[in-house]
Amino acid sequence: MPKLYKFLSVFRTGAVNAASGSAYAEFGNTKVIVSVFGPRESKKAMMYSDIGRLNCNVSFTTFATPIRGQGSDHKEYCAMLHKALEGAIILETFPKTTVDVFALVLESSGSNSISECVAGDLPVVISCASLALADAGIMMYDIVASVSVSCFNKNLVIDPILEEEIGQDGSLMITCMPSRYEITQLTVTGEWSTTKINEGMQLCLDACAKLAKIMRSCLKEVASDSQE
Amino acid sequence: MGLPNVSEDLSSEVEVDAFKRIFPLRYFERHLAESIRADGRPLGKARETSIFLGAVAFANGSALVKIGSTTMLTAIKMEIMTPSLESPDEGCLDWLLLVGPLMSIDFHMPPICSPIVRPGRPAEASPMVSKQLSNTISSSRMIDLKELSLVSGKAAWMAYLDIYCLDADGALFDAALLSAIAALSHLQIPSIAMNDDGKIVLVSDEDGQKRAQEPVNKEKRKLTLRSIPFSLTCILHKNYILADPTAEEESIMETHVTVVLDTSGQLISLYKPGGPVLAYTSAIQDCAALTRQRVKELNNFLDKANSAMEV
Numbered sequence: 001m002p003k004l005y006k007f008l009s010v011f012r013t014g015a016v017n018a019a020s021g022s023a024y025a026e027f028g029n030t031k032v033i034v035s036v037f038g039p040r041e042s043k044k045a046m047m048y049s050d051i052g053r054l055n056c057n058v059s060f061t062t063f064a065t066p067i068r069g070q071g072s073d074h075k076e077y078c079a080m081l082h083k084a085l086e087g088a089i090i091l092e093t094f095p096k097t098t099v100d101v102f103a104l105v106l107e108s109s110g111s112n113s114i115s116e117c118v119a120g121d122l123p124v125v126i127s128c129a130s131l132a133l134a135d136a137g138i139m140m141y142d143i144v145a146s147v148s149v150s151c152f153n154k155n156l157v158i159d160p161i162l163e164e165e166i167g168q169d170g171s172l173m174i175t176c177m178p179s180r181y182e183i184t185q186l187t188v189t190g191e192w193s194t195t196k197i198n199e200g201m202q203l204c205l206d207a208c209a210k211l212a213k214i215m216r217s218c219l220k221e222v223a224s225d226s227q228e
Numbered sequence: 229m230g231l232p233n234v235s236e237d238l239s240s241e242v243e244v245d246a247f248k249r250i251f252p253l254r255y256f257e258r259h260l261a262e263s264i265r266a267d268g269r270p271l272g273k274a275r276e277t278s279i280f281l282g283a284v285a286f287a288n289g290s291a292l293v294k295i296g297s298t299t300m301l302t303a304i305k306m307e308i309m310t311p312s313l314e315s316p317d318e319g320c321l322d323w324l325l326l327v328g329p330l331m332s333i334d335f336h337m338p339p340i341c342s343p344i345v346r347p348g349r350p351a352e353a354s355p356m357v358s359k360q361l362s363n364t365i366s367s368s369r370m371i372d373l374k375e376l377s378l379v380s381g382k383a384a385w386m387a388y389l390d391i392y393c394l395d396a397d398g399a400l401f402d403a404a405l406l407s408a409i410a411a412l413s414h415l416q417i418p419s420i421a422m423n424d425d426g427k428i429v430l431v432s433d434e435d436g437q438k439r440a441q442e443p444v445n446k447e448k449r450k451l452t453l454r455s456i457p458f459s460l461t462c463i464l465h466k467n468y469i470l471a472d473p474t475a476e477e478e479s480i481m482e483t484h485v486t487v488v489l490d491t492s493g494q495l496i497s498l499y500k501p502g503g504p505v506l507a508y509t510s511a512i513q514d515c516a517a518l519t520r521q522r523v524k525e526l527n528n529f530l531d532k533a534n535s536a537m538e539v
Contacts, residue, residue, distance in 0.1 A: 016395045017297040018342045018475065029285070033394060035340035057347040059338055062390045063303035066286045071336060071390070073347060102339040102347065104394075106301070107285055 013135040021136020025128035031106040036136040039094035052094035056082040087184040090139040142177035145208040174204040274472035279533040281414040289415030293407035297397035300407035342396035368457040398474040455490040460519040487519040
């Protein structure tokens with residue numbers, strides 16, 4: 001069975017000096033910058049809260065897709081990113097305050113416009129965001145890694161590119177904390193058989209573990225550099 | 229006069245970081261008195277600058293520019309404007325074609341770039357920088373817009389310049405202008421052809437061999453850039469002139485002067501948007517002198533980046 005590992009990834013922390021923490025990720029054709037601000041004062045209108053708040057935003061540049069877009073926010077991604085990270089962050093460590101996670105997709109994995117953007121970018125945004133959170137020193141239970149798999153012609157393809165996603169029968173995205181073996185987000189779309197979905201999930205979890213290893217080594221590198 | 233004395237007394241006791249937080253202006257003035265900046269630079273020196281061309285895949289021209297931590301990414305996309313066959317002379321498109329080739333310049337400050345920008349609320353500075361950029365680029369006559377024209381009355385190029393601030397650490401206009409002109413110097417105008425219906429279409433690289441279509445301009449080409457504008461922003465504070473300020477310096481000392489000169493040293497524009505310090509002619513002249521040096525430096529950087537692309 002052909003399994004495509006496209007781990008040609010670049011992870012770098014400290015991309016934006018103005019932020020408390022930040023990360024840049026390049027994965028296939030997707031290029032993302034995530035900045036983390038805070039913990040800082042919540043908006044005035046917010047109710048009192050014992051635990052911290054997480055505020056997420058994902059936007060695209062006008063040149064992220066081959067056809068020039070509007071560079072607008074992506075509401076669905078904002079919500080997905082929030083849900084994917086919420087479970088991993090120890091919100092009790094910053095009561096009454098808000099941590100802002102802002103992502104900018106510099107280049108998308110290549111569909112024609114943002115409205116038809118496929119699952120390709122979201123895993124990169126999520127993984128990059130967790131790295132940025134770690135860089136900002138926000139307490140998390142574990143690093144969050146995210147990977148998607150496409151099923152087409154009875155084959156499973158990890159980290160699908162656009163052409164593969166167009167012809168796919170179904171797609172699966174897992175966001176997990178590999179060292180705890182816990183899943184924070186799981187989305188399944190399209191047509192899957194039970195055996196395939198089991199296989200796909202195992203594939204995703206293995207890939208997440210590998211991805212987390214790369215991310216962790218990136219953080220360690222920075223930490224050892226700063227010690228010297 | 230209670231406050232300054234307090235700071236004098238405290239300065240020997242408290243740590244540097246605390247002193248900086250409590251008396252930011254004092255902290256900077258103490259450095260200035262020693263003719264040095266808080267980040268170790270001499271007063272008139274700009275930060276380290278780098279230009280990287282061709283950073284964006286889906287663009288006809290692009291550049292990533294860093295001045296210190298301030299980072300700007302510019303991408304230019306070219307689009308062909310043609311009137312629809314049903315209503316060839318209607319609406320704004322017709323107007324576009326009459327005026328000829330156009331350029332739209334947008335400066336974006338996404339929330340990632342600075343803690344003061346929040347999603348949904350555009351940053352105060354961004355429309356101002358946008359306007360300043362369009363004014364500078366159009367009034368410098370750096371581009372002969374005729375070079376962008378296609379078939380008069382039938383089609384014209386529309387150039388979309390999108391400048392994204394990825395990291396905001398002062399001197400935003402300088403970095404934005406540098407990245408815009410760097411992207412323009414990298415811009416390749418795509419080759420186009422007229423098809424059988426008389427419509428203008430892009431020639432993609434793949435079907436370059438089968439030239440059934442009549443080519444309008446055969447090859448990809450670059451723009452000729454005449455007199456490129458470069459800028460330098462300075463802060464005026466008391467008698468001091470600080471070139472290329474960081475965000476921190478900008479927030480504490482509020483009088484800015486931006487001088488834009490072209491490569492031959494001609495003045496293109498001068499901005500002094502208010503501020504508590506009134507500028508004397510001599511101060512403006514000093515700023516212009518600093519800019520003149522900076523223009524040479526930046527022109528060198530741009531040449532180097534362009535020749536690196538050709539190799």
